[in-house]
Amino acid sequence: MATGRTHRPATRSRGIPEATVARLPLYLRALTALSERSVPTVSSEELAAAAGVNSAKLRKDFSYLGSYGTRGVGYDVEYLVYQISRELGLTQDWPVVIVGIGNLGAALANYGGFASRGFRVAALIDADPAMAGKPVAGIPVQHTDELEKIIDDNGVSIGVIATPAGAAQQVCDRLVAAGVTSILNFAPTVLSVPDGVDVRKVDLSIELQILAFHEQRKAGEEAAAAADGEVPHTAARKQPADKGPDGDVPAVMPA
Amino acid sequence: MATGRTHRPATRSRGIPEATVARLPLYLRALTALSERSVPTVSSEELAAAAGVNSAKLRKDFSYLGSYGTRGVGYDVEYLVYQISRELGLTQDWPVVIVGIGNLGAALANYGGFASRGFRVAALIDADPAMAGKPVAGIPVQHTDELEKIIDDNGVSIGVIATPAGAAQQVCDRLVAAGVTSILNFAPTVLSVPDGVDVRKVDLSIELQILAFHEQRKAGEEAAAAADGEVPHTAARKQPADKGPDGDVPAVMPA
DNA sequence: CCATCTTTGTGCACGCGTTCACAAAGACAT
DNA sequence: ATGTCTTTGTGAACGCGTGCACAAAGATGG
Structure with missing residues (x-):
């Protein structure tokens, strides 16, 4: 656009x-x-x-x-x-909606760091009809059917997606169509949005995988140092389920 | 440090x-x-x-x-x-401990994205004695006193901190002292760790603030575009004291 | 076996971000 | 007022990451 x-x-x-x-x-x-x-x-x-x-x-x-x-x-x-x-832009009020009130959504709703800055949780939205009306963090959960109306009534421009991966794109599309132009995505999916819409992604699993990479590298260097004529340090733990970076587990070779 | x-x-x-x-x-x-x-x-x-x-x-x-x-x-x-x-490094097993079983900690414990990769939640740890023994995501919460023993018994090298900001550094120090060399920090604090320890940080509030910045910028450009026939070169910068997005407290000027 | 077509792997150039190092600017003492 | 001392603000150099564009490599068909 x-x-x-x-x-x-x-x-x-x-x-x-x-x-x-x-x-x-x-x-x-x-x-x-x-x-x-x-x-x-x-x-x-x-x-x-x-x-x-x-x-x-x-x-x-x-x-x-x-x-x-x-x-x-x-x-x-x-x-x-x-x-x-x-x-x-924190001197102004930013109404925010959180979509997907599972464990993570509830945690976000309860997170104090939002209100302390200019952010205000305007609404909690979930697809489960059984959740509707139930208060989370003092705010009653509303059904997804109300999404467009909520966005419009509150002038929401920032949305938080905490749904399962499968629902994220659909929710995203509805948010964008309703006028949201900034999205914070916690679902492990790549969201596609039109130009002019900002998406930031927080992925817990990815962060852990990056840590694992460095951890493995550290273990490898440690092992290399040990093999370099050095006594293995006592703290040298790490299930050596497989070998070093050149592990010989063949897996599936391409034809 | x-x-x-x-x-x-x-x-x-x-x-x-x-x-x-x-x-x-x-x-x-x-x-x-x-x-x-x-x-x-x-x-x-x-x-x-x-x-x-x-x-x-x-x-x-x-x-x-x-x-x-x-x-x-x-x-x-x-x-x-x-x-x-x-x-x-996902072909090996990575036991992980989560410290701080509040809303966020519970959400993390329930998060399926961990187990699907090589990560296994080895223990949940909380400082609240009332939490001890209570199962979260099928895993009984253990008291902070057990931290060192848990790390050692399970050979844990990756720790997740989901405590309040005030407790994060102390928990971090104990984790590191017990042998943890990679930390995923959800607490809104800068952790200081010795060399050789990796820290990655996930900060929900910061992500929202970055979104707010871009959102404000978009609103500013939009306003500038709307007033395209007016004053030529005023909208490029932030409106300092005019009818800008804030237009409130002038704050204190430095001496 | 040769020609053609597809897709990888990468050399190269460019721009952003980081860091160094220092001149400019102000505070403060005399 | 003048000199000294502290700390900012920034010019410049450097390194990393990104994207382009193309040659190399292999598949496929005749």
Whole structure:
């Protein structure tokens, strides 16, 4: 529909780099903690440590927002909290719907991190008629039939999908058709959406698999180090169900 | 103490680029779906579409694993499933502990995506004595006191933290001390871990904030497009004190 | 066996993100 | 006012990831 501006041409000339945007919430969290402790100012070094990033990176990130620091002193905590909040759009109210109230959906509904920022759970939606009316996190669950009406009545533009994988695309299509333009997807599926709609994906299984890869690599290096004339460390656990990376399990060879 | 920078020495050795590793689970999922439909071979174009990536990127990713394709034909689905599984370390058994059995922890325990890959929930751990013994997802919850023993008895090297933010670092320290070397963190905190320990973070609030940023940007452009016949060059930047999306508290100016 | 057609594997160029290193800018003491 | 000291803001270099475009490789048909 709209001109191509999904994620490809992200860094527009006056735009903030995508990588920086992804870190702003991190800084905001660290700053909020400082604010609650009534710390008036903070240096890039201190704040970077609190946010778990490099100080040079932090300064460059902030430089995209403007010159909000004072040389020789640092950054005014309250002022920076406000500037980042505004930049992220958190000074306004964002009604959000959560679709799929299973274990995960319920956890999301109960998650306090939403309300503390500008997000407000406008409605919980589930396809199971037995769930309808049942309160979760103090909000009554509504049936999927009401989806379009809910989106429209509340002016919802952000939707969270926590349904099984099989239902995700269909739910996504309905959300988009009803006017939602940003989707946070927890279902393990690739969603296809029209241009102009943003999708972010959170996949628990994928994260674990990435960890497993590194874990295996660590075990391999450890084994290599041990074979290098070194006594196996006591903590060297790991069921050696198969060999190293060159495991000889044949599996199915292609013809 | 290495804060978040646990990935620096990665991609060395015979390394697969980190970006590629992050996509392998995606390919694996698409391939598994094809396998269940008994599709024998698949081209890079088809598979890329199913995984939601560019076909050139997919081919380059696979080239790091080896030459597993057949020119003019494509890739053997079963063979590729095995190769990627092996590369990710999913051919072995990964016992996992989940610490913090609140809403989210319970959702994770019930999540089927774990068991389907090589992951096995070895134990659920919670600090609340009232939870002890209570079964969640068919697994009895154990008290935090047992943490070290559980890790050791089961040879656990991957831990999932789903506790409140305040308890996360302490739990993390105990996990690491007990021998865990990979951590998936759902608590909204920056964990500091020693070198050699991998941490991946999943933060629901941050994802929403990133969406909000783009949503605000879209709204701004939309407004600018609507007022296309007016002031030429004012809409490019954020409206600082005008009728912008916020237009509220001016906040404190730094001295 | 040769010609043609399909699809892989990759060399290359480009752009984004990260990091270094330092000049500019302001605070503060004298 | 002036010098010193601290910390920001940024120019520049570098490395990684991405996408293009094409040659190499194998299948397939005559």
